[in-house]
Amino acid sequence: MDSAIVNRNVDTVYFNWRKRLSDTKYHHGNLKQALIEAGLDILCAEGLEKLSLRACANRAGVSHGAPKNHFATLAVLHGALATEGFKRFSATMREHMINAPKDAKSQVLASAQGYVAFVEENKDLFRLMFSMERQPDIYPELLPASREAYSVLREVAQNMSPENCENPQGQLSVETMLWTFIHGYAVLKSNKQFYTANAETGADPKLEDIFPRFLFKNE
Amino acid sequence: MDSAIVNRNVDTVYFNWRKRLSDTKYHHGNLKQALIEAGLDILCAEGLEKLSLRACANRAGVSHGAPKNHFATLAVLHGALATEGFKRFSATMREHMINAPKDAKSQVLASAQGYVAFVEENKDLFRLMFSMERQPDIYPELLPASREAYSVLREVAQNMSPENCENPQGQLSVETMLWTFIHGYAVLKSNKQFYTANAETGADPKLEDIFPRFLFKNE
DNA sequence: CACGAATGTTGACACTGTCTATACTTGGAT
DNA sequence: ATCCAAGTATAGACAGTGTCAACATTCGTG
Structure with missing residues (x-):
């Protein structure tokens, strides 16, 4: 069995799990704006020191690397x-x-x-x-x-x-x-x-x- | 042979190496002030973003944990x-x-x-x-x-x-x-x-x- | 439908602060 | 003088960070 297929199946299972969990698509749809709002929330609730790309990504329900596409x-x-x-x-x-x-x-x-x-x-x-x-x-x-x-x-x-x-x-x-x-x-x-x-x-x-x-x- | 003695010898060698290298004693003598000056240097030369405990320790020639004794x-x-x-x-x-x-x-x-x-x-x-x-x-x-x-x-x-x-x-x-x-x-x-x-x-x-x-x- | 572009995931690396356990040094009490 | 406690420094670990590269998925447009 091709390991790529195995990975694909595993990833698909993971994707479906994520989908059920957060009710989002693989493509967030409006991640850039969501990250900005997440950042504003963090600034308000936890302060400037807690503001990080990864924290915003987490709050928006995406992986830690996702913001890179919108904010270099x-x-x-x-x-x-x-x-x-x-x-x-x-x-x-x-x-x-x-x-x-x-x-x-x-x-x-x-x-x-x-x-x-x-x-x-x-x-x-x-x-x-x-x-x-x-x-x-x-x-x-x-x-x-x-x-x-x-x-x-x-x-x-x-x-x-x-x-x-x-x-x-x-x-x-x-x-x-x-x-x-x-x-x-x-x-x-x-x-x-x-x-x-x-x-x-x-x-x-x-x-x-x-x-x-x-x-x-x-x- | 007692492993403690082995460690002691190893550490002594390491100490002497450090001493020759940086010409400092195990006890820095005035590390607190040295860290403050290192911090001021970093602020001046590299900016607030580059200021870190570890960077100050490094500039003062001590290990990363040393500052803890002076700045919690x-x-x-x-x-x-x-x-x-x-x-x-x-x-x-x-x-x-x-x-x-x-x-x-x-x-x-x-x-x-x-x-x-x-x-x-x-x-x-x-x-x-x-x-x-x-x-x-x-x-x-x-x-x-x-x-x-x-x-x-x-x-x-x-x-x-x-x-x-x-x-x-x-x-x-x-x-x-x-x-x-x-x-x-x-x-x-x-x-x-x-x-x-x-x-x-x-x-x-x-x-x-x-x-x-x-x-x-x-x- | 196909394929490139856009978007998201994962893993890695070098940093960071902070905690713990350990080793060394010093100074003062005995 | 000796011994012990306090002060000081080291080393290793852990979680968290920004950033990068490789890869997977989806979208849009031909």
Whole structure:
């Protein structure tokens, strides 16, 4: 008896067992998206340290080598997850803006609060998004997605004044100031690294309280 | 012949071979410090991803299990490296302050520039320092070292005005504002994530240019 | 239907952290 | 001086990881 036939039979039995077990076909159908969602789940439930190609493959019900066809390396999967992160990041900011008054100041604060809210709810995803070296080519959608997120801040920054920068270079400086400020706050808060937490309650300083008032026009 | 004696002889030969090879004693003498320095070297030369207990052990010329006696887990080594990082961090800021004019504004800018300079020269060490979950107990000297670094900013913040916070809560708000701003700038710059880089030169926005002028007293 | 491309499986290799058992060294108590 | 316990280093094992290569299966298109 040809050993290839034996192997085939064994494999077929194994395949049928897998099929009954997980109700999936040999071809998953949408493994790439499934792996991304598995990665997001792991980030949320177990943290960045537990994120691995094999863990994603396992959670998606495929073998450890399967991801290779969709993500050549772990870095590429990171890029894909960061891309999805930036999309949700933009959406969270815009949701907060929609639910806020439409005056300029409220919109700026709403975007900032959306920024912080996203970080609070997606701590490890946020870490992944912003701890990656800038490799625009690692994943094709990454750069556009991050630029889209930045454009949200750019919109609200149009209602802020560049006159209060040390060396105002126009609108660009205001955007950078706003981003720098919000990003710094979000990073320090998410890492629980505020030394200025309220001594009694342990609460972090509120974004609204330390937000630089001078940044607004017409006040 | 007792097998223990055989083993002893074999081990003695092996020991002598090692001794000739690396000119070290069986007891390293100061392995803990050597491992920390090996870790810093690796962070500088190969990056955070390449930092491992075994790589440090290898660089220090000891076996892979040796670090266990000084750092129970990788997280503890991380804590030790972060501690050393915070000490150098404080020193860098203070050096910049010493070499700057003594007026309040120059001192604030100098500390900020020291902050950024450290991050630029110790990118992966900085990432390690600020990407660690706050675990004050992981390494005994970590918390004091990080608080010492923060106290540098606290000093210069005494020359800044809380009047321009949205909801000024006194000196604490100014400290938090300053730290948030500088930290955000340093993180974004070190990760090369400024979208507002000069279109022609590719240069990042300068800290001095976007520094919020309103923060200073008496101006 | 056939065949190449796309997708998934399996096994291997070199890494990693961590645990255990063991050996050596040192320093202090007897 | 000697002996023993604590400190320190080694070696081997185990599970887990990324990555690669060989192979199997399925899909899509001629």
